[in-house]
Amino acid sequence: MPTLADTSDHPARDQADYWRHLISSAFGPFHVQPSLPGAFAARLTGRTFGPVEAGDVRAPAHAVRRSARQIARDTRECYKLGLMLRGSCVLRQNGRYARVGAGDVVFYDLTRPVEISFDAHHIFTVVIPHRAVPLPQDRLAAFGGTLLAEGSRNGRLVSSLLCALAEDSAIEAELAADRAAERMADRLTADVMAGGGVEMTVDRAIGAMADQLNGTALATADVDLGTGDEPYAHHLGGAIVELVTGTASEWLGAPTAPSPEGAEMLRAIKEWIETRLHDPALSPAAIAEAHHISVRQLYRVFQPAGTTVARYVRTRRLEHCRRELGDPFLGTQRIGAIANRWGLPDAAAFSRAFRAAYGVTPTAYRAATTGIRRDL
Numbered sequence: 001m002p003t004l005a006d007t008s009d010h011p012a013r014d015q016a017d018y019w020r021h022l023i024s025s026a027f028g029p030f031h032v033q034p035s036l037p038g039a040f041a042a043r044l045t046g047r048t049f050g051p052v053e054a055g056d057v058r059a060p061a062h063a064v065r066r067s068a069r070q071i072a073r074d075t076r077e078c079y080k081l082g083l084m085l086r087g088s089c090v091l092r093q094n095g096r097y098a099r100v101g102a103g104d105v106v107f108y109d110l111t112r113p114v115e116i117s118f119d120a121h122h123i124f125t126v127v128i129p130h131r132a133v134p135l136p137q138d139r140l141a142a143f144g145g146t147l148l149a150e151g152s153r154n155g156r157l158v159s160s161l162l163c164a165l166a167e168d169s170a171i172e173a174e175l176a177a178d179r180a181a182e183r184m185a186d187r188l189t190a191d192v193m194a195g196g197g198v199e200m201t202v203d204r205a206i207g208a209m210a211d212q213l214n215g216t217a218l219a220t221a222d223v224d225l226g227t228g229d230e231p232y233a234h235h236l237g238g239a240i241v242e243l244v245t246g247t248a249s250e251w252l253g254a255p256t257a258p259s260p261e262g263a264e265m266l267r268a269i270k271e272w273i274e275t276r277l278h279d280p281a282l283s284p285a286a287i288a289e290a291h292h293i294s295v296r297q298l299y300r301v302f303q304p305a306g307t308t309v310a311r312y313v314r315t316r317r318l319e320h321c322r323r324e325l326g327d328p329f330l331g332t333q334r335i336g337a338i339a340n341r342w343g344l345p346d347a348a349a350f351s352r353a354f355r356a357a358y359g360v361t362p363t364a365y366r367a368a369t370t371g372i373r374r375d376l
Contacts (some may be wrong), residue, residue, distance in 0.1 A: 004044075004045050005022050005046075006044075007040055008018075008043075012038060012039035015041065016034050016040040016263065018061070018162070019040055019150040020032045020215075022042070022044055023044075023064070026044065026053075026055060026076075027127065028066070028074040028076055028110055029073055029074055030064045030069035030070065031064065031067070032063075033062060033063045033065075035060070035063070040059075040060060041055070041060065042059035043046060043056075045059045045303045049126075049165075049233045049235065049240065049359065050234025050235070050236065050237025050241075051129055051358075052126050052128055052132075052237035052240050053125070053127040054126045054165065055126075055128075055206045056122075056124055057121075057122070057124075057125060058121070059120070059121060059250070060120045061118055061121075062269045063118065064116045064118070064120055065113075065114070065116070065355045066110065066113060066114050066115075066240070067113055067363075070114065071111055071112070076110065076129075077111050077130040077137075078110045078111075078128060078129050079109055079128045079130065079133065079185060079244070080107075080109070080128075081105055081126050081244070082100065082105065082108075083104075083123065083124040083125075083162040084100050084104050084106075084122075084123050085102065085121075085123060085124055085166060086325070087102070087118065087119045087122060087123075088101045089116050089118040089119065089121060089123075090290055091116045091119060091145055093108045093109070093114045094112065094142055094143075094147065096144070097145065098147055103159070105148040105155070106146070107143060107144065107145040107146050107147075107148055107247075108145055109140075112141055112144055112159065114145075118199050123216055126162065128240070128243060129356060131298070131311065131356065132356070134245065134307045135245060135306055136252070136303070136304045140248050140251075140252065143248070143251050151181065153178070154243055154246035158244060161239060161243060181200075183254045191343070192208075205260050215294075221277070222349045233359060237284065266301050269291060269301065269355045272287070272290065272291070273287065273313060273316065274316065277313070277316055277317050277320065278342060279343055279344050280343045280345055283310075284310055304348075317343055318344075318354060318357050321338055321342050321350070321354065321362070325338060325370075328372075329373075331366075335362045335363065336368065341362045
């Protein structure tokens with residue numbers, strides 16, 4: 001089920017400001033400048049596909065800009081893709097200009113300054129955390145402002161998948177709008193039924209409508225219709241991540257093959273890490289010290305594998321936790337105890353990391369795989 005936000009539920013003079021708030025909440029701080037003064041009728045429908053946040057956006061002409069100062073205020077590190085369904089835009093990042101028309105998919109990085117000028121448009125976007133893509137972030141970010149399908153087989157596959165998701169999301173958005181309208185109608189009907197008379201009935205109905213226009217009543221713009229994260233939606237998110245990773249790998253070229261000595265060191269370090277995942281103090285510094293190399297050298301050892309040592313440790317810990325959460329014979333063990341056993345003692349941090357990696361909370365994953373629906 002999607003989450004729906006619509007500026008038309010606010011007075012015309014407030015619509016642009018509300019849209020600025022929506023965009024900054026969904027994608028991080030942005031400067032938004034409408035092309036024309038007055039009303040700004042726009043709609044955003046959000047859905048979650050595992051680690052991927054998707055948005056169906058319909059808006060009039062405007063420009064957006066994300067500066068280095070705004071980026072510094074944002075803790076999120078994400079890539080973003082936009083499939084233009086109607087209209088067009090010009091995107092500038094890394095000194096590169098991308099003219100995006102209907103059917104194009106553009107890639108950019110939210111940790112680098114970006115400027116976008118939109119015509120009236122309908123665009124389907126996906127936001128992917130850096131940590132979900134096992135490729136060097138600095139090199140991949142340099143491709144911001146690139147159209148995916150240009151000379152890329154995987155890019156064309158990404159476009160096809162996003163088109164299918166966009167079509168499905170458009171249907172969900174219309175259903176969400178209908179459900180939101182029904183809820184408002186039900187609320188007004190309840191007020192009418194409780195009015196006790198014709199005059200009071202009219203007064204209550206008019207008052208509720210006025211409250212809605214003033215933004216003080218429950219409005220479509222803030223109706224949470226669910227996370228959009230159906231039980232296996234994370235598989236769709238995983239497919240998006242895999243295809244984007246494949247496309248990015250084509251851009252970056254094949255990684256440099258490690259020397260025999262480097263490959264042997266990587267294997268030995270991974271084996272050493274595997275026996276110490278239970279230790280919360282396991283860190284790149286501790287690993288480097290144990291192998292008599294610097295932290296910088298350690299990161300170089302992992303570079304041909306397309307990951308970092310910290311990411312590798314986190315991934316292995318989460319994978320062990322995922323496997324044990326899916327084991328019905330361990331169903332009597334608390335989730336926190338399992339996480340702690342694999343070096344993840346902070347329950348809140350573990351839950352966030354697990355959801356980011358697999359698209360569901362540890363509790364929901366255990367319920368889906370074992371039928372155990374609470375943390376005993």
